[in-house]
Amino acid sequence: VIARQAAVTEAEQARKAAAGEAEQARKEAAAEAERTFATRLAVVDAANQRKLAEVVERGESRTHQELQRAARLGDAIRAIDEASGLSEVLERLVQCAAREVDRTAMLIVKRDRLAGWRLAGFSPDAPPAKSIDFALDQAGLAGVVVESGVACSRPADATDGPSLPPFAGDGGDRDAVRRHRRALQR
Secondary structure: HHHHHHHHHHHHHHHHHHHHHHHHHHHHHHHHHHHHHHHHHHHHHHHHHHHHHHHHHHHHHHHHHHHHEEEEEEEHHHHHOOOHHHHHHHHHHHHHOOOOOEEEEEEEEEEEEEEEOOOOOOOOOOOOOHOOOOEEOOHHHHHHHHHOOEEEEEOOOOOOOOOOOOOOOOOOEEEOOOHHHHHOOO
């Protein structure tokens, strides 16, 4: 009986020890899982914080650029407003446009022709502005814009659609815009 009681006690102690070890192992596994989760969460949070900072920085940069553009627009309007005649208005308009784009051409509509007024940013090989004189159907994209009244753009190396005007064919993507035709004929 004593041996049996000792064996039961020993078995009970072994069971309690095994249960304690199992509980300890469970607690350690849970703690390790929690540490792993916290580490992963910190990594994801850091990545999200970096992305958020980048987005905020890009937004601030765009806002700053827009504010600068608005300031330049205000300066341009003042400069044009201070012009003493139409020639000076057109000259200042070209100067202001040249601050915004890599090159600009002021072409004047004269009946069914486009005449050059001023060029800015073109290569030294470009013809003098005053020598530019095209019939609308010979002016490529500029003639199409005048005839349609719709601004458009195209890559310089495109093979379809209207070409750039002959004096302007040495660049990349270009935009063409114009004012309302009636305003130009006044």
